[in-house]
Amino acid sequence: MSENRTIIRSFFSFMIMALILLTAAAVIIYQAEKSRRAIPVLGTVPEFAFVERSGSPFGLDDMNGEINVVDFIFTNCHGPCPLMSSVMADLYRFYAPSDRIRFISISVDPLRDSIETLRAYADKFGVSDDRWVFLRAGIDSVLSLYEKGFMLSGDLPGEHSTRFVLVDRNGRIRGYYHPEDDASIELMKTHIRLLAKEQ
Amino acid sequence: MRGFTRLCFITTATTYLLIFVGGLVRVSGAGLGCPDWPKCFGRWIPPVSAQQLPPDMDPSQFNFTLAWIEYSNRLLGMTVGLLILATAVLAIKYYRKSPRILYPAWAAALLTAFQGWQGGEVVTSQLKPVIVSAHMGIALVIVSLMIYVTREAYYAEIGAVSTKSVPAGRSRVWIGVLWLVTIIQIVIGTQVRSSLEIADAANPLLTSAELIEKVKSINIVHALVGLAAAALAWKVLPGILRRVGELLPILRQAGFGAMMLVAIQVLLGLAMMLLGINPMIQVFHLWVASLLVGLLLLGYAELTSAKD
Numbered sequence: 001m002s003e004n005r006t007i008i009r010s011f012f013s014f015m016i017m018a019l020i021l022l023t024a025a026a027v028i029i030y031q032a033e034k035s036r037r038a039i040p041v042l043g044t045v046p047e048f049a050f051v052e053r054s055g056s057p058f059g060l061d062d063m064n065g066e067i068n069v070v071d072f073i074f075t076n077c078h079g080p081c082p083l084m085s086s087v088m089a090d091l092y093r094f095y096a097p098s099d100r101i102r103f104i105s106i107s108v109d110p111l112r113d114s115i116e117t118l119r120a121y122a123d124k125f126g127v128s129d130d131r132w133v134f135l136r137a138g139i140d141s142v143l144s145l146y147e148k149g150f151m152l153s154g155d156l157p158g159e160h161s162t163r164f165v166l167v168d169r170n171g172r173i174r175g176y177y178h179p180e181d182d183a184s185i186e187l188m189k190t191h192i193r194l195l196a197k198e199q
Numbered sequence: 200m201r202g203f204t205r206l207c208f209i210t211t212a213t214t215y216l217l218i219f220v221g222g223l224v225r226v227s228g229a230g231l232g233c234p235d236w237p238k239c240f241g242r243w244i245p246p247v248s249a250q251q252l253p254p255d256m257d258p259s260q261f262n263f264t265l266a267w268i269e270y271s272n273r274l275l276g277m278t279v280g281l282l283i284l285a286t287a288v289l290a291i292k293y294y295r296k297s298p299r300i301l302y303p304a305w306a307a308a309l310l311t312a313f314q315g316w317q318g319g320e321v322v323t324s325q326l327k328p329v330i331v332s333a334h335m336g337i338a339l340v341i342v343s344l345m346i347y348v349t350r351e352a353y354y355a356e357i358g359a360v361s362t363k364s365v366p367a368g369r370s371r372v373w374i375g376v377l378w379l380v381t382i383i384q385i386v387i388g389t390q391v392r393s394s395l396e397i398a399d400a401a402n403p404l405l406t407s408a409e410l411i412e413k414v415k416s417i418n419i420v421h422a423l424v425g426l427a428a429a430a431l432a433w434k435v436l437p438g439i440l441r442r443v444g445e446l447l448p449i450l451r452q453a454g455f456g457a458m459m460l461v462a463i464q465v466l467l468g469l470a471m472m473l474l475g476i477n478p479m480i481q482v483f484h485l486w487v488a489s490l491l492v493g494l495l496l497l498g499y500a501e502l503t504s505a506k507d
Contacts, residue, residue, distance in 0.1 A: 007455055025479055025483075028227055029227050035263065035264035035265060036228070040262065042249050
């Protein structure tokens with residue numbers, strides 16, 4: 001009889017153990033799936049102190065609390081910049097009803113891009129409010145933010161990166177996108193929608 | 200040595216937990232959660248954010264959850280390695296003159312060291328199916344050796360070598376056949392899985408039902424062999440338990456456990472046929488198979504040391 005009881009007991013302890021493993025496995029598999037769907041955090045934007053085309057200072061604090069799309073351009077650029085800015089202008093109009101997203105274009109050619117030049121450039125793309133800002137700073141600060149902060153590469157100004165960088169409300173980099181590729185921009189719109197729902 | 204037997208038992212149980220965690224790494228797709236080995240993203244403690252990555256590593260590769268799932272397999276692997284090493288060292292101390300304990304304990308320890316290195320190959324091969332399956336195969340050999348050591352240590356501790364005379368008949372052959380079929384089923388099962396993965400990579404948009412359809416032939420072989428083996432197990436095991444179970448209590452428990460596990464395996468297999476591939480069912484299907492291998496081996500060893 002006691003032998004039967006041993007068998008029953010080991011059967012039940014096996015079942016209890018299997019149940020514990022089952023629960024643990026369910027949680028782990030669910031978390032793994034969720035983490036694959038989540039938009040990764042790729043980095044954090046450091047503090048910076050630049051000047052906006054209006055002449056007022058602009059830094060990391062002004063980015064926090066908003067979903068930001070950042071690119072690096074210069075106004076004398078005849079290569080990819082006009083395309084980058086026109087894609088950005090499309091997005092600027094597309095998101096016009098929302099005040100939760102901000103577009104940021106940073107000049108990589110501060111010697112030629114004065115505040116006035118940036119203002120004229122903004123007017124050319126029909127920018128009428130500060131949902132889209134244009135920033136300027138000394139070349140060393142720009143280079144540092146470009147390489148270390150946004151982890152972009154390519155010589156400034158001529159060979160600058162064309163990528164759009166998505167930064168969330170907490171100053172964290174969440175993705176890189178190619179303005180010349182419609183699919184990439186569509187993906188960015190999807191990510192923006194998901195970020196807007198994040199707490 | 201009571202403590203030694205207990206250590207052997209704990210080591211065997213932890214090895215089974217490790218086999219489970221290893222399966223979990225595979226089904227959760229965390230195998231490349233750490234792209235390097237033995238460190239994870241160049242660190243002994245995996246990074247918690249992409250910013251801790253060394254500059255030469257692509258931050259988009261980093262996924263916190265997957266990195267830690269993979270790393271917990273490595274940490275538990277280290278733990279098991281140390282436990283098996285402790286077993287082997289203590290075997291020298293207490294069972295220097297018992298080759299049936301000493302040799303398999305050291306074989307397990309050496310194989311575990313090899314397994315650690317082979318785990319690195321799994322990562323550098325980018326999860327090549329053959330290498331992943333070999334990793335699991337070695338794990339089965341290690342756990343089998345540990346079961347053998349545990350059983351021998353148990354008998355050495357209670358001072359009884361079980362050379363009772365039992366009317367075993369062909370029992371041992373039947374259990375041996377079941378053990379072999381289980382191993383073959385595991386091999387075919389890993390083939391089903393790699394064919395599924397290859398089909399999935401070639402046709403990324405298929406539903407899991409459509410994928411099963413793609414690997415139909417090997418899947419049917421696996422199912423038919425499985426059903427035949429289950430039928431055989433349920434036919435011969437009750438008879439064996441009735442004949443010799445009374446005399447060999449460990450055999451009785453192992454045989455009873457094996458019958459339960461066979462039933463669970465059939466249900467899990469059917470569930471996957473009907474509901475599609477589910478990572479939860481997959482991980483248990485393989486783990487229960489590894490338990491089955493262990494119990495059948497234990498039963499076989501019981502019969503070997505008994506006399507006809």
